[in-house]
Amino acid sequence: MKIASLRSWRIALPMRRPHTWAGNYAPVGYGYTVLKLVLEDGTVGWGEAQVLKDWGGEFGSRYGEAPQTTKLVIEELLAPLLIGEDPRQIEVLHAKMDRFVRGYPYAKAAVDVALHDAVGKLYGIPVYQLLGGLYRREVALAHSLGLMEIDTAIAEAKQVVDEGITTLKVKVGIDAARDIELVRRLRAELGPTVKLRVDANQGYRSWKEALQVTRVMQGENIWYMEQPCEGLENMARVAQNTEVPIMADESAWTAHDVLRIVQHQAAEMLSVYYTKPGGLLKSKKLLAVAEAAGLACDINGSGEMGIGNAANLHLAASSAIITLPGTIPVTSTAEVVRTRIAGHKYLDDIIEEPFVYRDGHMLVPDGPGLGIEVNEAKLERYSVA
Ligand SMILES: [Mg+2]
Known part of the structure; x- marks a missing residue:
């Protein structure tokens, strides 16, 4: 079985509210990349990457991808390497992509997820079976309160707690006094x-400002x-x-970054995305290093749409070390609304059936591959140039 074609789109879904954080200037959720990979027999694999032009590694150490460049790298550089190859040889294909194009983890992550989806469908098994099998069916969620007015944040926090959320992720890092006031009021109002x-x-x-804020909080x-601050040496001091x-x-x-964090004793926990290392396969390798070092992990991201959320769920469901609730959005569509506010980023999605939400958790889907179907009419409707 061989890969026959790849095609990508830039997608912008309607948003419930704008979402932002310290250092963010890109419109979150605008122009995210969706990839369709088709095998010779017509089997389709879907991939997604949430590319933000101004989000990257410390001191500019990871950069260079914007939604436009990701689409170009997939279509003009990676597709010619992949067409005609066996989609089951995912490790071989990663090595081939890495030899030919250095970096661009978001483009490679979209390809990796599409490969896992297609291979799962070929074998008639869910992607989590390719990643080690089902360790947990329900994935615990945290709701992200983006930067917003304190009163608005408190009102939203109360609404999501009513919907079953028990962990709130509070965006701070712009003004220490405001951040401390926000956390104080949240604690007072929420108990x-x-x-x-x-x-x-x-x-x-x-790092001193970061340490002072952390001590008060x-x-x-x-x-x-x-x-809390830029650079793992500075974070280590905190x-x-x-x-x-x-x-x-x-x-x-990357897995190598995790080694450096351990060497510097810079953190006890990791925020893991399937995109940052360049796909599910590399995320599993990163998680193995984290596990060996005893670091606690969550699955996080940048406002995934339905395809990316499915990848998140399969990764979290198959990894024992993912013990912390992650800010995985709760997918809803215009037709099926799972939550009113909790994790609700987009008012519609390009997948047909949103994942089941229950008491602050999402359930990993059981169908072949990612366990989703894509509505291609919506894919066209929400595509942007
Ligand atoms: Mg973060």
Whole structure:
């Protein structure tokens, strides 16, 4: 069985509200890449990458992808390498892509997910069976409160707790006094049982400022602080001077990054995406390093649409080490609305049947491949040039 064709689109779904964080200037959810990979027998694999031009690794160490470049890399550089190849040899295909094109993990992640979807369908098994089998059926979710006015954030927090969410991810990192006030008010309004995790997106100006904020927020019983400042050496100084667990996100892209984080004792937790390492296969390798080092992990991302969410669910469902609730959006469509506010990013989606949501968890689908069907009429409707 061989790969016959690849085609990609840039998609923009209607949003429930704009979502943003420290250092973000790209319109989140605009122009995300969707990939259709077709095998000789007509079997289709779908992939997705949530590319943001201004989100990347510390000190510009990972950069260069925008939705436009991802589409170009897939269609003009990767497709000619892949057409005619056996889709089951995913490790071989990664090596081939990496030899020919350095970097571009988002483009490669979209290809990797489409390969897993197609191969799962060939064998009639869900993608999680290709990733180690089903470790958990339900994946715990955190709801992300993007940067917004404090009163608006508190109102949204109360609504999502009513919908079953028990962990809130609070975007901070722009103004220490405002951030502390927000966390204080959330704790006061929500009570002691709701878990609060904060994400500064490397926004604090120095490790000392990050440490001061973390110490004050410890008084409000935050669960952990994500990427408080830029650079893993700086983050290590924060991590070694507070009892609050520190999570690495912008500093943690590849399995090698995880090794460096361990060497520097820069974090106790990792925010893992299937995109940052360049696909599901490489994410599993990263998770193996994290597991060996005893780091706790979640599955996170950048506002996945339905295809990307399916990839998230299969990765989380097949990985014992994913013990923390991740900010995986709750997919709804115009026809089927799973949650009113909780995890609800887009008002419609290009997949037909959204995943089941229950008490702050999403269920991994059981069908062959990713277990989703794509509505190609909607794919065309939401595509942008
Ligand atoms: Mg983050």
